[in-house]
Amino acid sequence: MSLTSPTVSSFDARVPAYLQRLERAMDALLPSAGTDPARLHEAMRYACEGGKHLRALMVYACGETLGMAAEKLDAAACAVELIHAYSLVHDDMPGMDNDDLRRGRPTVHKAYDVATAILVGDALQTLAFEALAKNNALDAEQKVQMITALAHASGSLGMVGGQAVDMASENLTLTLAQLESLHARKTGALILVTCQLAGIAAHASDAVRHTLDRYGKCIGLAFQIQDDVLDQIADTATLGKTAGKDLAQHKSTFPSLLGLEQAQHRANALFDEARDAARSISSDAEPLAWLADFIQQRNH
Amino acid sequence: MSLTSPTVSSFDARVPAYLQRLERAMDALLPSAGTDPARLHEAMRYACEGGKHLRALMVYACGETLGMAAEKLDAAACAVELIHAYSLVHDDMPGMDNDDLRRGRPTVHKAYDVATAILVGDALQTLAFEALAKNNALDAEQKVQMITALAHASGSLGMVGGQAVDMASENLTLTLAQLESLHARKTGALILVTCQLAGIAAHASDAVRHTLDRYGKCIGLAFQIQDDVLDQIADTATLGKTAGKDLAQHKSTFPSLLGLEQAQHRANALFDEARDAARSISSDAEPLAWLADFIQQRNH
Numbered sequence: 001m002s003l004t005s006p007t008v009s010s011f012d013a014r015v016p017a018y019l020q021r022l023e024r025a026m027d028a029l030l031p032s033a034g035t036d037p038a039r040l041h042e043a044m045r046y047a048c049e050g051g052k053h054l055r056a057l058m059v060y061a062c063g064e065t066l067g068m069a070a071e072k073l074d075a076a077a078c079a080v081e082l083i084h085a086y087s088l089v090h091d092d093m094p095g096m097d098n099d100d101l102r103r104g105r106p107t108v109h110k111a112y113d114v115a116t117a118i119l120v121g122d123a124l125q126t127l128a129f130e131a132l133a134k135n136n137a138l139d140a141e142q143k144v145q146m147i148t149a150l151a152h153a154s155g156s157l158g159m160v161g162g163q164a165v166d167m168a169s170e171n172l173t174l175t176l177a178q179l180e181s182l183h184a185r186k187t188g189a190l191i192l193v194t195c196q197l198a199g200i201a202a203h204a205s206d207a208v209r210h211t212l213d214r215y216g217k218c219i220g221l222a223f224q225i226q227d228d229v230l231d232q233i234a235d236t237a238t239l240g241k242t243a244g245k246d247l248a249q250h251k252s253t254f255p256s257l258l259g260l261e262q263a264q265h266r267a268n269a270l271f272d273e274a275r276d277a278a279r280s281i282s283s284d285a286e287p288l289a290w291l292a293d294f295i296q297q298r299n300h
Numbered sequence: 301m302s303l304t305s306p307t308v309s310s311f312d313a314r315v316p317a318y319l320q321r322l323e324r325a326m327d328a329l330l331p332s333a334g335t336d337p338a339r340l341h342e343a344m345r346y347a348c349e350g351g352k353h354l355r356a357l358m359v360y361a362c363g364e365t366l367g368m369a370a371e372k373l374d375a376a377a378c379a380v381e382l383i384h385a386y387s388l389v390h391d392d393m394p395g396m397d398n399d400d401l402r403r404g405r406p407t408v409h410k411a412y413d414v415a416t417a418i419l420v421g422d423a424l425q426t427l428a429f430e431a432l433a434k435n436n437a438l439d440a441e442q443k444v445q446m447i448t449a450l451a452h453a454s455g456s457l458g459m460v461g462g463q464a465v466d467m468a469s470e471n472l473t474l475t476l477a478q479l480e481s482l483h484a485r486k487t488g489a490l491i492l493v494t495c496q497l498a499g500i501a502a503h504a505s506d507a508v509r510h511t512l513d514r515y516g517k518c519i520g521l522a523f524q525i526q527d528d529v530l531d532q533i534a535d536t537a538t539l540g541k542t543a544g545k546d547l548a549q550h551k552s553t554f555p556s557l558l559g560l561e562q563a564q565h566r567a568n569a570l571f572d573e574a575r576d577a578a579r580s581i582s583s584d585a586e587p588l589a590w591l592a593d594f595i596q597q598r599n600h
Binding site for chain 2: 147
């Protein structure tokens with residue numbers, strides 16, 4: 001028996017394995033590209049390719065911190081990625097953001113057509129709920145709780161509602177409170193729900209869920225502030241999507257309201273608060289601290 | 301004690317009460333029109349107004365035949381109506397069928413705008429799954445089974461897949477088998493699932509579920525043949541949507557492949573088969589027979 005504890009490796013070392021799990025689980029969920037109707041299924045797979053899979057990594061990082069085996073987290077990781085992918089396909093369409101580029105490639109309505117983009121988004125959303133309902137690693141009560149949480153986060157009081165407010169806010173100058181409320185729904189709700197899904201998988205206590213919520217809210221808002229900053233300072237090639245869009249669309253952003261330096265300062269303070277919340281969940285919340293660092297350091 | 305059985309009234313007499321239940325349940329599910337974002341929620345309600353609610357009535361008729369209390373059917377009735385409403389909003393959009401008229405009123409993208417129509421459809425789909433997950437009259441296992449069935453029926457292997465095949469089939473002459481396969485997905489799957497949801501609510505035996513499936517498949521196909529016939533012979537004012545579209549879009553239809561008279565004959569034979577299936581479920585399957593008659597006699 002060794003007197004020294006085994007060295008606990010960083011979450012960083014396990015990220016490739018988690019991403020591989022995610023890829024396999026997504027591959028099993030999505031009908032093969034040859035399945036009739038083949039063009040629709042090919043386009044659904046196209047829409048899910050690429051990206052950093054931050055939301056799935058949030059599920060795995062929260063779950064690992066709570067001591068969960070990865071197989072109880074796979075369905076939730078897939079479900080949030082499917083909701084995120086569907087929202088990007090629809091948001092990029094003409095009549096919405098009308099964007100040609102996503103993850104460094106043509107958007108779905110450019111690579112295919114508008115009808116296919118509508119249907120791809122619709123079918124990916126359906127598949128997100130099916131993924132949770134069909135997963136054998138969870139009990140029925142957990143599935144129902146996860147579906148309820150994901151629906152609330154992504155529906156008209158969450159992500160879709162935030163997108164509606166965002167569209168209506170073009171050419172308006174929002175207050176900081178209005179901008180934070182918009183983004184709490186548009187991007188924050190889906191990031192927050194990653195923590196909640198892991199909490200459900202782990203049967204976590206109310207106290208732990210409460211602190212996980214604080215972590216998720218800080219990460220969600222910090223992520224969006226950083227997104228606004230990157231939209232302003234990074235180039236299109238680095239971002240993999242059109243840079244400078246916020247300015248072109250006369251949108252209120254954190255840099256436009258706070259100035260670039262203060263916006264960066266606010267994001268950093270939120271990342272610090274997220275790390276603080278992580279430490280109060282567990283002395284071994286290294287996955288959550290790692291993820292805060294990882295997101296803070298991203299340049300696209 | 302009376303020696304005569306109480307007269308069992310026809311399902312017809314109970315339809316208004318079922319429709320009132322549906323309306324109340326939908327009203328409770330949909331955020332009020334004043335809830336932020338108000339325009340989105342107003343448009344979601346607009347999209348759910350009108351219509352014959354045939355799919356909800358299918359749920360109630362199947363459930364009543366299986367002896368179910370209506371409160372165990374409300375969530376399923378709402379869920380199929382929400383999926384149906386979302387599919388109409390998206391199908392009517394530019395890039396899809398590009399239609400201006402639905403249920404006798406401007407389509408959502410005409411009454412509001414394209415972005416709102418995309419988001420309304422997305423949020424109504426989410427709400428369908430949330431309705432099933434949140435309902436207190438069902439146990440968790442039933443909810444999961446219903447969500448799985450509804451997702452399968454409405455996703456890329458069901459309704460959305462059928463819509464994709466339909467879009468790809470414009471200007472092509474399909475075989476009768478191809479046309480039936482297309483409609484089994486595009487309209488048939490959601491009609492069939494109404495029977496399956498009632499079967500889940502009632503914990504029905506496999507044999508009963510199998511016969512309910514036969515009823516649902518016959519009604520679904522007969523409904524679509526009749527839809528094609530009505531598109532050809534009815535006028536826009538009666539239909540509440542643009543008449544003569546199939547011909548204008550060079551679509552294969554049952555009348556174009558079979559001739560008008562043979563198409564009507566085929567629909568009638570399917571309605572007869574549905575009534576036959578209903579009788580073999582129960583000697584008191586009057587709600588199912590009533591519904592077959594009601595759909596057969598519709599003129600819009």
